[in-house]
Amino acid sequence: MQELEERILADGVVRAGNVLKVGSFLNHQLDIRLLEDCGRAWAQAFADDNVNKILTIEASGIALAACASKFFDYAPVVFAKKSMTKNLDGACWQAWAHSYTHNTDNAVLVEKAFLGPGDTVLILDDFLARGEALKALIKIVHESGATLAGAGVAIEKNFQGGGDALRAEGIKLVSLAQIVSLENNQVSFVR
Amino acid sequence: MQELEERILADGVVRAGNVLKVGSFLNHQLDIRLLEDCGRAWAQAFADDNVNKILTIEASGIALAACASKFFDYAPVVFAKKSMTKNLDGACWQAWAHSYTHNTDNAVLVEKAFLGPGDTVLILDDFLARGEALKALIKIVHESGATLAGAGVAIEKNFQGGGDALRAEGIKLVSLAQIVSLENNQVSFVR
Secondary structure (H helix, E strand, O other), X not given: OHHHHHHHHHHOXXXXXXXXXXXXXXXXXXXXXXXXHHHHHHHHHOOOOOOOEEEEEOOOHHXXXXXXXXXXXXXXXXXXXXXXXXXXXXXXXXXXXXXXXXXXXXXXXXXXXXXOOOOEEEEEEEEEOOOHHHHHHHHHXXXXXXXXXXXXXXXXXXXXXXXXXXXXXXXXXXXXXXXXXXXXXXXXXXX | OHHHHHHHHXXXXXXXXXXXXXXXXXXXXXXXXXXXXHHHHHHHHOOOOOOOEEEEEOOOHHHHHHHHHHHHOOOOEXXXXXOOOOOOOOOEEEEEEEEOOOOEEEEEEEEHXXXXXXXXXXXXXXXXXXXXXXXXXXXXXXXXXXXXXXXXXEEEEHHHOHHHHHHHOOOOEEEEEEEEEOHHHOOEEXX
């Protein structure tokens, strides 16, 4: 998606350790017009997949999923939680995901009432690197008996391999910006 | 807001300890049409307040803020974070908020680059009970030199006092559903 690539080049900041900071528009401060355009792009890519539910994970995926919903006929959004709170009931689908950003193992929790055999699910998230979060969400979709339509991410760091592993499993993955390298503080996209 | 009150009566579940579960439509599974209607209601209430930035806090406020933005001419949304991550720079506005839901004291962090004297800020969140999160966000707005337009919440638990404390300070607060009691597992709204 050209608009997203241009924004990354204009406002993204590369930090040591293959960190790409996009906090000025994607995951701390949010440009809602851009997020809506991401949603529109996923809706085109998944137009024939009968998506009736969008699944994401707190916190950075929530805004993207909320902005995408209207392009899927206002499909309900479910965001997985990373810890058990008083607001969750006991009956949850659960998986584990390692976060390289926070260097922790996070539980990924979805109440069973909100995901089941009647759902055809599109998973959305801001970043795909090693794919830990997506793999946990996919596991939950399968365990719930729902159908997986595929996954959409805004930014894939292709050089970290998570996306290719998912594609090798036959999962439909739509990444709106694909980064092949962050070396020398330069963002290089897949061409 | 009648639509929200009706939804709370239809799908909200009261739990011990004055907990109102609205996870089926507001803070776990999200009804984006309803969230957009909340955004529209706040836009009417704050139409004369020159809002040019929306501030919320992860995780449950993000979807409401994202859905409200377009009714404020796509004002940027900033969501405060509750922990320092690799994705945050060192230079942050910081306050502390006690979470009664999680029984923890949370840091509330916003990068200084995204909030400052040029901003007129509307704070949005899903719930207002004792007001800990809103007070922390208000403190950050003041420290940044931004102007506070006011705060909007979807559900105020009026019997827990946080909203009245804010009103007593002269803060413009727009709560779309105001709950006076959850006694006997019954939701009673302010009339």
